[in-house]
Amino acid sequence: EPEVTQTPSHQVTQMGQEVILRCVPISNHLYFYWYRQILGQKVEFLVSFYNNEISEKSEIFDDQFSVERPDGSNFTLKIRSTKLEDSAMYFCASSRDRGMNEQYFGPGTRLTVT
C-alpha cells in the first residue's frame, strides 16, 4: 500500500540554524500539506501546495518557513532560522484531490531546537 514517507525521523538543531524536512508524498497525489503538533497540543495546519505553488497557508507559516517541490517526488519544508518554539512533530500529508478528499499523513519528523 502506498504511503507518505518522511526523513529524518528526528532532527536536533541549534537555535538560529536552518533545517530542511523532507517528504515523499504518495506518487499519484497532487496536493501536499505540512502540519505540526507541538507536544501536548493539537495538530495544526501550516501550508498546502499544488501545482508548484502555495494554495493556502496559516498564520503560523511566516517568512521563516518555505516549501518546495524540487523534483518529481520530494516535497520539503525549510525553516530558515529556527526558534525554540519551532520544536514539534512535523507531519507531511498528501491527497489525490482537493477539498472533500482524505489527506494521508507521513510518520512525522520530530524537530528539537536547542
Added chain:
Amino acid sequence: DQQVKQNSPSLSVQEGRISILNCDYTNSMFDYFLWYKKYPAEGPTFLISISSIKDKNEDGRFTVFLNKSAKHLSLHIVPSQPGDSAVYFCAASANPRPDKLIFGTGTRLQVFP
C-alpha cells in the same frame, strides 16, 4: 482555536463492546469531517470520512454519524478490538478553505480484554 472539540480525553472499553467517540464543532461552514487514528511515534492514519450531505457513513467496523443541527459527530467501533487502542482525532474542513484540516485534541481509546 476551539472550532473542533473532543471533550473526552480518554475512553476505556472492553474487547467486543462498542466504542463511541464524540466530537463537537462550532463552525457551521464545515462540510467535510474525518476521523484519524494515531499510534505513538506515528502519523495520523485516515479511518473514515463523511460529507455534510450525509448523516451516516459505514466502513466495516467503523461508522461515523453526523448530526448537523447539533454540530456533533461520533465514531462507533463495533466490535472493539485491542488493536484499536490508540488516540482518535476528528478533523473538519470548510469551503472555501478546503485544504486546511482543523483537528480536535484527540481521545485516547483503550480496549482491554
